Amino acid sequence: MEKKAVKFRDAIFIVTQERSCPIYNVGEEFKVVNCCLSISSFKPGCLFLAQEIVKIISSRDSFGGFSKLGGQRTKFSCGGCEGHVSFEFKKDKDFATLQMKLLNETEEKRRRQHLDKFFGVLRNLTIFEPLDDDALSDLTLLLDLKTIPIDKIIIKKGAPGDHLYILLKGRVAVMADDGSRLAELGHGEIFGEMSLLTGEPISQTVRSIAAVQVAMLSIKNFKQIIVKHPVLQLFLFKMLVERAQTMALRSGNITSGMTGELAEITIVDLFQLINSAQKTGTVSLALDQGKALVFFRDGQIIHARFLKLRNREAILMLLSEKSGHFSYTKGVPAELDRLPPIGEFIGILMEGLQRIDEQRG
Structure with a gap:
């Protein structure tokens, strides 16, 4: 005897409740059209849920004609993994072709409006550049x-x-x-x-x-x-x-291996931070004009190099730099460790800031 083919009905289901489901949210829909189960292309498929929906759409008494007879099930659940979702029958395509068409048109309009609002903004964000x-x-x-x-x-x-x-x-x-x-x-x-x-x-x-x-x-x-x-x-x-x-950095804490941009913290603020924390370490600067090195012992500058400039003159020139990259590492070379400070820190800082003001004037 030839086995009778199972008939699968077209339908739409909507999630009404979820508890710790790793995939789906309340309000999301599952559509069955021409024996195919479709969800958002962004979401992975769940075999537990798919199995449950197959049972529902292949059963004559699960949900067919419920709006007329009132006796069939319209609420279902899936608890195949560590989570749980409840979902309801929303539309029977065979029963409401016109309503389905209107529903699809409404949903498509909503999607277009949503994309119009956000897509352009997200496309211009660096964080989402890797996404096609x-x-x-x-x-x-x-x-x-x-x-x-x-x-x-x-x-x-x-x-x-x-x-x-x-x-x-x-x-x-x-x-x-x-x-x-x-x-x-x-x-x-x-x-x-x-x-x-x-x-x-x-x-x-x-x-x-x-x-x-x-x-x-x-x-x-x-x-x-x-x-x-x-x-x-x-x-x-x-x-x-x-x-x-x-x-x-902004909270006043600098540690070895820290790097950053001078757009985030000025050289003046960076040097003051190292001075106030009495750090011993090396600041490497990659600037538009070239590289620079500044060495601190107990918060005092003991040596500095920038282009052909050294020590005080190098620092005075560096204080006016506004863009570039810095890195801070703990310690200084042994040959520099015994050098005396190049001058009183606050005095050098004030002289540099005064030069900057004069140049602006």
Whole structure:
């Protein structure tokens, strides 16, 4: 006897509840059309969920005609892994062709509007340069938009990180424990990514200092994009290290191996930081005009080289430099360790600043 072929019905299901599901969020949809199960191209497929949906669409009594008879199941669940999702029957394509067409048109319009809002902004951000346009479109559709008034805490130190934030409008401040501002962030910058990457609680409070508009990416969707695009993960970890160093510098803490840009901290502030911490170490500077070396012992400058200039004259010339890269390493060469300071630190600093003022005048 020939086995009767199983008939699969076309339908749409929507997630109504989730607990610790590693993939899906409330509101996401699964569509079955012509025996094919489709989800967002950005999301990986779950075999447990697919198996459950196959059971549903191949059963005559699962959901067919429920709106007319009222006796069939319309709510389902999947608990095949460590998580759990509940989902409901949304539309039966065979039953509501016109309604489905209108629904698809509405959904497509929403997608286009969402892409119009965010795609161009994200395309111009350095963080998303590794993603091609298709991948960036998938990411864009996962963002939620939120407007936050002035002087509101957006993320609080010690709280668990649950979103990455992309600042579309306005400004926010990264706050120190004493209420001072460690840094300000503006259009196109991101925050909240450190906690998502490390799994640690929020390290610094972020407060709005103007009315802001942010695009938010949930931790679940963030993890999915990181898994799918490892190059983005490497970029984010590099950003984490650089930002941590910048915060350390601004909070008055400099350690061996630290590097940075003079756009983040001026040479004057960098030298003052080493002096106040009474550090013994070497600052290497890569500048537009050439390289420079400055050697400190117990916070005092004992030797400096910049182009053909040495010691005091080298420092006076360096203080006016505004762009370039620096690195700090612990210790000085043995042959320089016994040299006396080239002069009183504050006096040299004041002379250099006075020269800069005279040149501006």
